[in-house]
Amino acid sequence: MRTVYSEDHRLQDGKFELLEGQFMKAHEMPRRAEIVIDRVRSTKLGEVLGPQDFGLDPILKVHDRGLVEFLRVAWDEWAATGRTFDALPHVWPVPGLGRRLSDSIDGKLGYYAIDAGTPITPGTWRAVLSSANVALTAQKLVATGEKSAFALCRPPGHHAGSDFYGGYCFLNNAGIAAQAFRDQGAKRVAILDVDYHHGNGTQQMFFARDDVLTISLHADPKQEFPYFLGYADEIGAGAGEGYHMNLPLPWGTDWQRYTEALDHALKRIAQYGAEALVISLGLDTFEHDPISRFKLAEADYHRLGERIAWADLPTLFVMEGGYAVEALGVNTVNVLMGFEQR
Amino acid sequence: MRTVYSEDHRLQDGKFELLEGQFMKAHEMPRRAEIVIDRVRSTKLGEVLGPQDFGLDPILKVHDRGLVEFLRVAWDEWAATGRTFDALPHVWPVPGLGRRLSDSIDGKLGYYAIDAGTPITPGTWRAVLSSANVALTAQKLVATGEKSAFALCRPPGHHAGSDFYGGYCFLNNAGIAAQAFRDQGAKRVAILDVDYHHGNGTQQMFFARDDVLTISLHADPKQEFPYFLGYADEIGAGAGEGYHMNLPLPWGTDWQRYTEALDHALKRIAQYGAEALVISLGLDTFEHDPISRFKLAEADYHRLGERIAWADLPTLFVMEGGYAVEALGVNTVNVLMGFEQR
Ligand SMILES: [Zn+2]
Ligand SMILES: [Zn+2]
Numbered sequence: 001m002r003t004v005y006s007e008d009h010r011l012q013d014g015k016f017e018l019l020e021g022q023f024m025k026a027h028e029m030p031r032r033a034e035i036v037i038d039r040v041r042s043t044k045l046g047e048v049l050g051p052q053d054f055g056l057d058p059i060l061k062v063h064d065r066g067l068v069e070f071l072r073v074a075w076d077e078w079a080a081t082g083r084t085f086d087a088l089p090h091v092w093p094v095p096g097l098g099r100r101l102s103d104s105i106d107g108k109l110g111y112y113a114i115d116a117g118t119p120i121t122p123g124t125w126r127a128v129l130s131s132a133n134v135a136l137t138a139q140k141l142v143a144t145g146e147k148s149a150f151a152l153c154r155p156p157g158h159h160a161g162s163d164f165y166g167g168y169c170f171l172n173n174a175g176i177a178a179q180a181f182r183d184q185g186a187k188r189v190a191i192l193d194v195d196y197h198h199g200n201g202t203q204q205m206f207f208a209r210d211d212v213l214t215i216s217l218h219a220d221p222k223q224e225f226p227y228f229l230g231y232a233d234e235i236g237a238g239a240g241e242g243y244h245m246n247l248p249l250p251w252g253t254d255w256q257r258y259t260e261a262l263d264h265a266l267k268r269i270a271q272y273g274a275e276a277l278v279i280s281l282g283l284d285t286f287e288h289d290p291i292s293r294f295k296l297a298e299a300d301y302h303r304l305g306e307r308i309a310w311a312d313l314p315t316l317f318v319m320e321g322g323y324a325v326e327a328l329g330v331n332t333v334n335v336l337m338g339f340e341q342r
Numbered sequence: 343m344r345t346v347y348s349e350d351h352r353l354q355d356g357k358f359e360l361l362e363g364q365f366m367k368a369h370e371m372p373r374r375a376e377i378v379i380d381r382v383r384s385t386k387l388g389e390v391l392g393p394q395d396f397g398l399d400p401i402l403k404v405h406d407r408g409l410v411e412f413l414r415v416a417w418d419e420w421a422a423t424g425r426t427f428d429a430l431p432h433v434w435p436v437p438g439l440g441r442r443l444s445d446s447i448d449g450k451l452g453y454y455a456i457d458a459g460t461p462i463t464p465g466t467w468r469a470v471l472s473s474a475n476v477a478l479t480a481q482k483l484v485a486t487g488e489k490s491a492f493a494l495c496r497p498p499g500h501h502a503g504s505d506f507y508g509g510y511c512f513l514n515n516a517g518i519a520a521q522a523f524r525d526q527g528a529k530r531v532a533i534l535d536v537d538y539h540h541g542n543g544t545q546q547m548f549f550a551r552d553d554v555l556t557i558s559l560h561a562d563p564k565q566e567f568p569y570f571l572g573y574a575d576e577i578g579a580g581a582g583e584g585y586h587m588n589l590p591l592p593w594g595t596d597w598q599r600y601t602e603a604l605d606h607a608l609k610r611i612a613q614y615g616a617e618a619l620v621i622s623l624g625l626d627t628f629e630h631d632p633i634s635r636f637k638l639a640e641a642d643y644h645r646l647g648e649r650i651a652w653a654d655l656p657t658l659f660v661m662e663g664g665y666a667v668e669a670l671g672v673n674t675v676n677v678l679m680g681f682e683q684r
Contacts, residue, residue, distance in 0.1 A: 016365070018432045018458055020448055021425055023358070023365035083363055090360045091457040092434045093570040094506045097546050099437050100563065100570050106362055107569030115433040116360055116458050164436045204439055221442065227449030228435040228442050 001148050001317075001336055002046045004138040008130035009033045009154035011123025014086050018116040019291070026119060027291060027323045028168035033154040036319065039329030040152070045336055051133035052140070059132055059171060061179045062205055064163035066101075070112050071128060071170055074120045077105040086119035114159070114166030114200075114226070124155075128170040131155055135173035139180045139316050142276065148315040150336055151177070156320040158193055158280045159226065161204035167197065167226060174280045174318040175205045178212050181276040181316075190274035190313075192265055193217065194304065195282020195320040196292040198230030198246065202280065208240040213272045215265045216280075217258070219293065220248035243272075251293040255300040258285070259307070266311055277313040283322030283331045290323050301331045305338025315339065343490050343659075343678055344388045346480040350472035351375045351496035353465025356428050360458040361633070368461060369633060369665045370510035375496040378661065381671030382494070387678055393475035394482070401474055401513060403521045404547055406505035408443075412454050413470060413512055416462045419447040428461035456501070456508030456542075456568070466497075470512040473497055477515035481522045481658050484618065490657040492678055493519070498662040500535055500622045501568065503546035509539065509568060516622045516660040517547045520554050523618040523658075530555065532616035532655075534607055536646065537624020537662040538634040540572030540588065544622065550582040555614045557607045558622075559600070561635065562590035585614075593635040597642040600627070601649070608653055619655040625664030625673045632665050643673045647680025657681065 014026040040048060059068060078087040089109035093099035101111050109120075131153040138151035157174055159167025174191055181189045191206070193199035193216040206212040221230035236244040245268060247261040269277065283301070285294040296304075308315065317336060322328045352375075356368040382390060401410060420429040431451035435441035443453050451462070473495040480493035499516055501509025516533055523531045533548070535541035535558040548554040563572035578586040587610060589603040611619065625643070627636040638646075650657065659678060664670045 018360050018365070018430065020432060021420075021427055021430050023360070078363075085363055088360065088363050090362060090459055091508070091567055091569060093437060094456050094503070095435060095437050095441050097456070097503065097506065097542065098571040098576070100573060102569040103564040104566065104569060106567070107563070110569060114436050114439070117432055161436070161439065164439065166433070200439065221449070222445040224446065225433055225448070227433060227444040227446060227452060229440040231442060234440070 001150055001340055002141055002146065003040045003048045003150040003152055004051055004134045005037050005048055005152040006051050006130045006134055009127050012121060012127035012155050014119030014121055016086065017119065018088065028155060031325050032322065032328055033152060035325060035329040036152055036332045039333045043333050043337065045333055049137065051130060051137040054133055054136045058136055058180050059176055061183065062162060062175050063171060067112055067163045067165065070108055071165065072125050074105065075122050075124060078120065081105060086121050088116050088119055089113040090116065112164055114164050118166050118168055124170065128155060132171050132173055132176050135177040135318050136180055139177040142314045142316045143181060143184045148317065148339060150317045151319060153319045158195055158199035158320050159201045161201040169201060172201045172205055174278050175202055177316055177318060178278045182211060186275040188213065188272060188274050189276050189278065190269045190272060191278045191280060192269065193280035195280055196284035196289065196294055197225055197282065197321060199280055200226045200229045203229060203234065203244055206240065207236055207244055208238045210239050210243045213243050213269065213274060215245040215268060217247045217249065217261050217265060220250055223251055252295060254295040255303065258296060262307055266307065269311055274313055277311055277315045279308060279315060279317045280320045281317045281332065281335060282320035283328055286322065286324050286327060286331055288324045288327060298330060298334065301334035302338035305335040306341065309339045309341065343492055343682055344483060344488065345382050345390045345492040345494055346393055346476045347379050347390050347494040348393050348472045348476055351469050354463060354469035354497050356461030356463055358428065359461065360430065370497060373667050374664065374670055375494060377667060377671040378494055378674045381675045385675050385679065387675055391479065393472060393479040396475055396478045400478055400522050401518055403525065404504060404517050405513060409454055409505045409507065412450055413507065414467050416447065417464050417466060420462065423447060428463050430458050430461055431455040432458065454506055456506050460508050460510055466512065470497060473515055474513050474518055477519045477660055478522055481519040484656045484658045485523060485526045490659065490681060492659045493661060495661045500537055500541035500662050501543045503543040511543060514543045514547055516620050517544055519658055519660060520620045524553055528617040530614060530616050531618050531620065532611045532614060533620045533622060534611065535559065535622035537622055538626035538631065538636055539567055539624065539663060541622055542568045542571045545571060545576065545586055548582065549578055549586055550580045552581050552585045555585050555611065555616060557587040557610060559589045559591065559603050559607060562592055565593055594637060596637040597645065600638060604649055608649060611653055616655055619653055619657045621650060621657060621659045622662045623659045623674065623677060624662035625670055628664065628666050628669060628673055630666045630669060640672060640676065643676035644680035647677040648683065651681045651683065
């Protein structure tokens with residue numbers, strides 16, 4: 001399996017996030033991607049390619065132009081106020097209380113963000129754009145005949161929706177890639193999100209559509225971020241009704257319990273008749289993840305890859321979360337090697 | 343003029359707030375009320391009374407039971423997770439993205455809060471309840487015949503709406519008092535908000551009502567917190583159409599410019615035929631306020647009180663913001679002495 005990777009991800013290097021009442025060192029850090037690419041290389045998983053530049057067009061097919069333009073200029077507007085530290089929002093629009101777009105950068109941050117954990121830095125836009133190009137480059141490999149490819153995206157994407165960002169995500173790499181499959185002729189595309197957290201951005205982006213089936217396995221939002229969305233009764237709307245599936249699982253979920261939900265998801269994908277499969281590959285289901293509470297072990301990731309291979313579809317793996325950094329390389333590549341049955 | 347005050351405000355003593363990208367010492371601190379009560383006493387403004395206990399009924403007339411119950415138990419739920427530091431939200435529901443009430447205290451915080459600057463501490467609920475009782479006790483003085491009274495409320499209230507809290511506010515003391523005037527027979531009540539910040543909670547609470555006229559003079563939300571609401575074209579809805587007025591003013595506003603807007607507001611109040619007037623008294627319009635950018639000077643607050651007196655209405659002053667702490671006593675009492683023309 002070939003991997004697409006760019007060192008531009010290092011340009012996203014936020015210092016702090018507000019998480020559960022504390023202002024702490026950002027969990028989403030450059031070392032995450034470095035340890036994964038090191039493992040890709042040391043295991044000789046396959047060739048490593050740099051990304052091509054696809055421009056903004058494929059991004060704007062799924063993202064609001066206002067969000068994209070905001071992300072492009074946010075750091076400059078922030079820095080113009082004299083601030084040299086990372087940009088975080090501190091106030092947000094309450095449902096029912098109005099949501100006007102202020103001229104102020106602080107107002108814009110709160111307008112577009114869903115959390116105070118996703119810092120915008122001087123290099124954020126270049127890293128974000130590169131991450132989307134990594135996904136699109138890997139998508140192209142699969143669309144042009146490769147059985148599978150690995151988009152080593154950073155920053156991740158599945159919490160970013162059509163017009164909001166957050167959860168360490170700015171643009172939805174998996175969603176952008178799924179749309180590219182559609183635009184290149186695939187009639188039906190499935191996105192399977194195996195990150196520990198609910199893929200709220202992906203859900204929102206495709207909720208009213210039946211041409212992209214979205215399924216998320218995740219920690220129950222009753223207990224976990226992102227809290228407000230990700231419940232089992234959210235099944236799509238309008239033409240998309242029946243084309244979204246949430247499989248929330250409780251804290252403490254181990255491989256046995258996880259695999260029941262996974263098999264259910266894979267059956268639905270088979271029944272749907274997807275022509276391409278995008279995996280939002282988060283590894284924060286790991287038993288030692290510092291911000292998560294599932295109990296998957298190192299060897300389980302090999303099994304996860306095997307199961308995904310049973311779907312027998314052209315498959316694009318897109319990197320999402322995973323914060324047990326030192327284990328992230330092994331766990332990620334275990335999925336990919338499991339997929340290749342080696 | 344008599345002042346109602348309780349030392350219970352000291353129970354609200356948050357350590358940090360997230361503001362404009364930095365995690366910093368909370369601006370809304372016990373010293374604010376202490377310096378005001380000291381000035382009330384040293385100027386012999388009038389008798390100082392403690393609050394009576396009015397229970398939850400007058401609060402529940404304007405606030406959602408869910409918010410009130412949340413505020414009552416939030417610290418206990420937070421502490422039950424093992425955390426000993428203040429509770430702040432870090433993720434919030436995006437308009438259009440669902441707003442389910444999670445079982446998780448972190449989800450509940452984001453559900454009810456509008457910012458990450460309003461810490462919930464072990465003593466918050468007692469301080470909040472006491473602050474509401476301070477407002478209601480002072481309201482009772484005015485409703486039963488006194489020309490005016492000063493509710494030295496802390497925490498403040500005007501950013502709290504029927505079902506949300508934030509901006510250092512938890513329950514809307516001025517709104518609760520206005521409702522009490524209505525329930526005790528006043529046909530029409532006016533709330534005039536002279537805090538530097540838009541009274542978004544007050545606006546939301548009475549937006550569809552014509553029996554409480556609400557007017558806010560404040561820094562333009564294009565430039566300032568709370569950003570998403572407070573524009574001039576928000577004039578009320580339904581039966582309340584025409585009974586809300588926003589007078590946004592630019593950074594740098596001085597007394598001359600301020601007084602034009604103030605006179606406009608007072609004319610509207612006279613035309614409305616209010617039977618009681620509630621002043622949301624913020625002093626963060628002061629030229630040396632650390633988080634604000636208006637240019638009112640110490641002597642202007644005396645003039646502000648004089649102008650308010652011209653309305654010749656039973657008047658309840660309710661303490662809101664003001665963060666130039668050492669000047670806060672003089673500025674606040676200047677308004678009250680200006681009102682009494684002494
Ligand atoms: Zn995750
Ligand atoms: Zn204020």
